[in-house]
Amino acid sequence: MDFVSMLQNLNYLAVLVAAIAAFVVGAVWYSPMLFGKAWMKELGIKPGKEKKGMGAVLAKSFLVTFIMATTLALFSPVGWYEGLSTGAILGFGIGAMTGINNMIYEMKSSQLMLINAGYVVIMFLAMGTIIGAWQ
Numbered sequence: 001m002d003f004v005s006m007l008q009n010l011n012y013l014a015v016l017v018a019a020i021a022a023f024v025v026g027a028v029w030y031s032p033m034l035f036g037k038a039w040m041k042e043l044g045i046k047p048g049k050e051k052k053g054m055g056a057v058l059a060k061s062f063l064v065t066f067i068m069a070t071t072l073a074l075f076s077p078v079g080w081y082e083g084l085s086t087g088a089i090l091g092f093g094i095g096a097m098t099g100i101n102n103m104i105y106e107m108k109s110s111q112l113m114l115i116n117a118g119y120v121v122i123m124f125l126a127m128g129t130i131i132g133a134w135q
Contacts, residue, residue: 010073014134018069018127023062025126029119042112065123068095072124073131083132084125091124 096117
């Protein structure tokens with residue numbers, strides 16, 4: 001099957017729901033009740049300081065997340081368990097490791113690496129489970 005056919009056969013509703021779920025996971029993950037305070041401290045962000053242009057940041061982030069969910073869906077996991085497994089492989093083996101490798105060169109702290117890599121893994125697990133369950 002060629003790439004265009006693969007894209008045409010995707011369940012884009014599942015991809016959209018998976019991308020939205022990834023955003024919800026991120027909102028909780030980076031909230032003050034989980035890792036938000038530590039993440040902000042590691043990046044030197046002062047609490048309460050709103051950034052200009054956050055709407056554009058969120059829109060760009062959603063586009064990137066939608067592309068990641070689409071890529072995961074191209075692996076065609078069938079069933080929630082296969083989706084979870086595919087999400088684990090892509091999230092840990094590629095997503096988290098790429099992020100950690102970049103942060104090593106950026107000389108970021110181990111704590112920041114774990115916070116960000118942990119989110120990537122959980123995000124891919126959630127997206128994979130949703131996409132797989134929908135097939």
